Amino acid sequence: MNTNQLSERLAMVASFVPNQTVLADIGSDHAYLPCYLMNKGKIRKAIAGEVVTGPFEAATRNVDLHGFADRIEVRLANGLQAIEDADHVETVTIAGMGGTLITSILEAGKNRLKHVQRIIAQPNLHAIAIREWAVANGFIIVDEEILQEDSKIYEVLVLERGTADYTRTDLLVGPVLRRKLSTVFRAKWEREMLEWQRVIKALDNAEPTEEIKQKKANIQENIELVRKVLAHEEK
Numbered sequence: 001m002n003t004n005q006l007s008e009r010l011a012m013v014a015s016f017v018p019n020q021t022v023l024a025d026i027g028s029d030h031a032y033l034p035c036y037l038m039n040k041g042k043i044r045k046a047i048a049g050e051v052v053t054g055p056f057e058a059a060t061r062n063v064d065l066h067g068f069a070d071r072i073e074v075r076l077a078n079g080l081q082a083i084e085d086a087d088h089v090e091t092v093t094i095a096g097m098g099g100t101l102i103t104s105i106l107e108a109g110k111n112r113l114k115h116v117q118r119i120i121a122q123p124n125l126h127a128i129a130i131r132e133w134a135v136a137n138g139f140i141i142v143d144e145e146i147l148q149e150d151s152k153i154y155e156v157l158v159l160e161r162g163t164a165d166y167t168r169t170d171l172l173v174g175p176v177l178r179r180k181l182s183t184v185f186r187a188k189w190e191r192e193m194l195e196w197q198r199v200i201k202a203l204d205n206a207e208p209t210e211e212i213k214q215k216k217a218n219i220q221e222n223i224e225l226v227r228k229v230l231a232h233e234e235k
């Protein structure tokens with residue numbers, strides 16, 4: 001992967017970045033995403049935020065190498081603390097981390113989102129945490145994609161400001177993804193259901209405490225919700 005050629009996963013994230021936006025890429029690592037977008041002339045300005053020194057230095061080198069230092073600022077910062085009010089950041093990308101970490105970054109820094117109109121999140125797993133955060137914080141899910149790369153399945157969530165009534169199924173599998181019902185989406189949830197069934201079998205051998213019973217009931221409920229989505233039984 002380099003600045004001209006992103007992974008399919010990051011290219012999918014890039015495809016949702018609005019034209020000529022001011023971007024903050026949080027957890028930017030080598031700053032491949034902002035450099036790629038600047039190279040294509042797709043963004044006006046960017047902040048590449050990194051909390052770890054090694055990736056921060058790699059990002060700085062990459063930005064310098066491409067002569068983008070006047071338009072991409074690399075900042076050593078924890079999460080959304082990379083964003084200052086005066087930056088007028090309109091779009092935030094957070095990719096390649098777990099959904100729980102992405103959610104905690106959004107929650108911890110939500111006061112930095114004042115000018116932000118769009119958040120593009122690419123969780124490696126547990127996308128439900130981001131959807132729940134969105135609902136609780138005045139965002140809706142305007143688009144979603146799912147893709148497979150090197151046998152791994154990734155989801156990309158696009159959030160914008162608004163309110164919506166999502167069902168538990170929407171939050172679990174994605175309100176947009178469930179309507180698209182793609183082959184990769186099916187594969188992800190068929191895989192997940194097998195895993196849930198394996199967990200239920202394991203729990204059958206455990207002492208049936210209230211906690212175990214509740215856990216089993218939750219998993220069984222999820223299996224039923226997903227089964228209905230895949231069978232087109234749930235509207």
Ligand code: SAM
Binds near residue numbers: 051080
């Ligand atoms: N975003 C790139 C991508 O999708 O390919 C890099 C993903 S890499 C797996 C995750 C990066 O996020 C690492 O470089 C890590 O140091 C950084 N990171 C993790 N927690 C962070 C935080 N709280 N604030 C900023 N960066 C963070």
